[in-house]
Amino acid sequence: xxxxxxxxxxxxxxxxxxxxxxxxxxxxxxxxxxxxxxxxxxxxxxxxxxxxxxxxxxxxxxxxxxxxxxxxxxxxxxxxxxxxxxxxxxxxxxxxxxxxxxxxxxxxxxxxx
Amino acid sequence: xxxxxxxxxxxxxxxxxxxxxxxxxxxxxxxxxxxxxxxxxxxxxxxxxxxxxxxxxxxxxxxxxxxxxxxxxxxxxxxxxxxxxxxxxxxxxxxxxxxxxxxxxxxxxxxxxx
Numbered sequence: 001x002x003x004x005x006x007x008x009x010x011x012x013x014x015x016x017x018x019x020x021x022x023x024x025x026x027x028x029x030x031x032x033x034x035x036x037x038x039x040x041x042x043x044x045x046x047x048x049x050x051x052x053x054x055x056x057x058x059x060x061x062x063x064x065x066x067x068x069x070x071x072x073x074x075x076x077x078x079x080x081x082x083x084x085x086x087x088x089x090x091x092x093x094x095x096x097x098x099x100x101x102x103x104x105x106x107x108x109x110x111x112x113x
Numbered sequence: 114x115x116x117x118x119x120x121x122x123x124x125x126x127x128x129x130x131x132x133x134x135x136x137x138x139x140x141x142x143x144x145x146x147x148x149x150x151x152x153x154x155x156x157x158x159x160x161x162x163x164x165x166x167x168x169x170x171x172x173x174x175x176x177x178x179x180x181x182x183x184x185x186x187x188x189x190x191x192x193x194x195x196x197x198x199x200x201x202x203x204x205x206x207x208x209x210x211x212x213x214x215x216x217x218x219x220x221x222x223x224x225x226x227x
Contacts, residue, residue, distance in 0.1 A: 008153075030213075030214070031214045032214075033214040033215065033216075035216075041220070042203065042218040042219060042220050042221060043156070043203070043216075043218045044218070045215045045216060045217070048214035048215055050214070087155060087156065089214075091213060091214060092158075099144050099161060099163045099169075099207075099209070099213055100144075100146060100158050100161045100169075100171060101146075101158075101213075101214070101216060102158065102172075103148075103155045103156040103157075104155055105153065105154060105155035106155050
């Protein structure tokens, strides 16, 4: 089977940098995605890494190391509005062409002033 | 912008009732998904569809069925609702290929079974 591990909670202060790690076990691998979900809202897509390395999108960056089965989401210049749950996800290769995503249990980020 | 619309935000049903959750997407996506989300358990895949009339079971299909008669519409059916199906249900859609890692979610349907 496939599994993903990420910390359940992370706390930080405004302006800080925080890293949310994700390790995965899969029988094959296409890529690692990250999603953000605010309380009461829908998950929204942040990033997708298919190749090793760092991809930057504004204050958020995502990193992947396929050899270590590991990735992280890096949030810089934290703002109060970044308080949310963050999920990593991998494509499930046990089903039709890896169409579906399997999600981790999520990391709740709390940003304080 | 892609829009995924779920028909009901909140539903309250009784044990044994048949429940239909409807989802419509407007961006001609091939793939559609139903997840349920429970505190501490993350998002768990119930069923998905990669084409009209095609469906595959996810991790927790028991007690559920799905229907996809048109490309834009994906329905989740609880044949006989039970209290352990009280949950938030999230519909999502995606393109095929490399963009499959990017899902677009609806706002969710919170179902309470009494």
